[in-house]
Amino acid sequence: MTRSPAAPLPPPGERRRLREAGALTRAQLAARVGVRPETVRSWESGRSTPRGRNREAYAKLLAGLARPAEAPAGAGTGAGTAGSRESEREPDRQQKEGTAVVTVCLDDPGGGHGPAAVPPEPSAFAQAPPPARVAEEEDRTGLTPAQAFDALYSFCAPALVRQTYLLSGRRDLARESVERAFHQAWDRWPEVARDPDPAGWVRAAAHDWALSPWHRYRRRYRQPEPPPPDDDARTLMEALLRLPPPYRRTLLLYDGIGLGLPETAAETEASTRAAAGRLTHARETVAARLPDLSDPRELHHRLAELASTGRLRAAEPPEVRGGSERRARFWTRAAIALTVALIGTTALTLRTAPTGYEPPVPPGETVQGVPPRVAPGPLSDEQRELRDRLREELPRGPQRLTPQAW
Incomplete structure (x- = not known):
């Protein structure tokens, strides 16, 4: 009985490149093959080689990921249905890679490329297209502000929630920070x-709110968040949360998102020298816990995988806009009610206030040296006789003597 040859596999570096080109994380690929993410990491680093059914499933999956990349770019009508399928897959693949989604939404408002065409789960560190002013795009394409806001939110919010999760370590706080940032943007x-x-x-508004120190006093954030199930992901999350917030944010912006050092320093409100020092210290701290992450490229991929394990979902754009408008109406009405209350209180005070000055009554004082008041005792017989005589003679007595000059 002859044994069937093992399925051919590409080199370890090519395996990783194919997975990234297919917009798959290690956890997603491991779920398709039926192994753990640590096993896929070992396969991609070359420390181990799959065998048996796992090898066949892994090789088949990699072959499927490599097939779109090997298709000729200029396939004509002779390519048959394969060329048409590749042309149909190309927009989806570009959307998964996060290429110019906002520009597509702004260029074609009514052609089916609106916010619904944005992929629900882009990469954790997907970047927006080259910064073009949205106001200019609105004028050029005739979009309403709501449509332009929805396009920006649909592209940025899913990835921004995952980035904020790495900063705070809390899923609810990450969603709250992103929604609050977009509330401010809509206002x-x-x-x-x-x-x-x-x-x-x-992004700057969301990161500032997520790193606010006042969240520790809120009741809903006093209890720790359940850690990730994977051991490596849990260790990396603990290492990130041990870093001071400015160091953690610098590491995320530079090694996670891929900003330059001057842009990172500007967003963290620090000098370039201070940002470089924070970045070096953060890398050394993470590498001390996980030596495999001494390479910045490996650190970038691990941060992306950790952000993707949270299964975070952002709210819909109309819901965010509606929440911002309701919040604005609430504070407007509260300001109006407070103003009316102040006016009423002032009017009542003017109505009831005294028109003249009334000095207050001074408090009583104790006078020393005054003999105590004694009540009169009972009259004697002589005193009573004298009193009666005075009462009788006084009305009809002699006239009052008139004074005369000497």
Whole structure:
């Protein structure tokens, strides 16, 4: 009985490249093959080789990921249905890679490329297209502010929730931070639309709210968040949360999102030298816990995988806009009610206030040296006789003597 040859596998580096080209995380690929994410990491690093059924399933999956990349770019009609299938897959693949989604939404408002065409789960560190002012796109394409806001939110919010999760370590706080940032963006939409980098404006607002120290006093955030199920992911999350917030944010912006050092320093409100020092210290701290992450490229991929394990979902754009408008109406009505209350209180005070000055009654004082008051005792017989005589003679007595000059 002859044994069937093992399925051929590409080199370890090519395995990783094919997975990334297919917009798959290690956890997603491991779920399809039926192994653990640590096993896929070992296969991609070359420390181990799959065998048996796992090898066949892994090789088949990699072959499926490599087939679109090997198809000729200029396939004509002779390619048959294969060329048409590749042309149909190309927009989906570009959307998964996060290429110019906002531009597509702004260029074609009514052709089926609106916010619904944005993929529900882009990469955790997907970046917006080259910063073009949204206001100029609105004028060029005739979009309404709501449509432009929905396009920006649909592209940035899913990835931004995952980024904020790495900063705070809490899923609910990550969603709350992103929604609050977009609330502020909708309240100041003319300013955000004309900003050279609207996605950076929203990202900075979300990161500031997620790293606010006041959240520790809120009752819902006093209990710790359940850690990730994977051991490596849990260790990486613990290492990130041990870093001071400015160091954690610098590491995320530089090694996670891929911003340059000057842009990272500007967003964290620090000098370039201080940002470089924070980045070096953060890398050393993470590498001390996980030596495999001493390579910045490996750290970037592990951060992306950790962010993707949270299964975080962002709210829909109309819901965010509606929440911002309801919040604005609430504070407007509260301000009006407070103003009316102040006016009424002032009017009542003017109505009831005294018109003249009335000095207050001074408090009583104790006088020393005054003999105590003694009640009169009972009259004697002589005193009573004298009293009776005075009472009788006084009305009809002699006239009062008139004074005379000497």
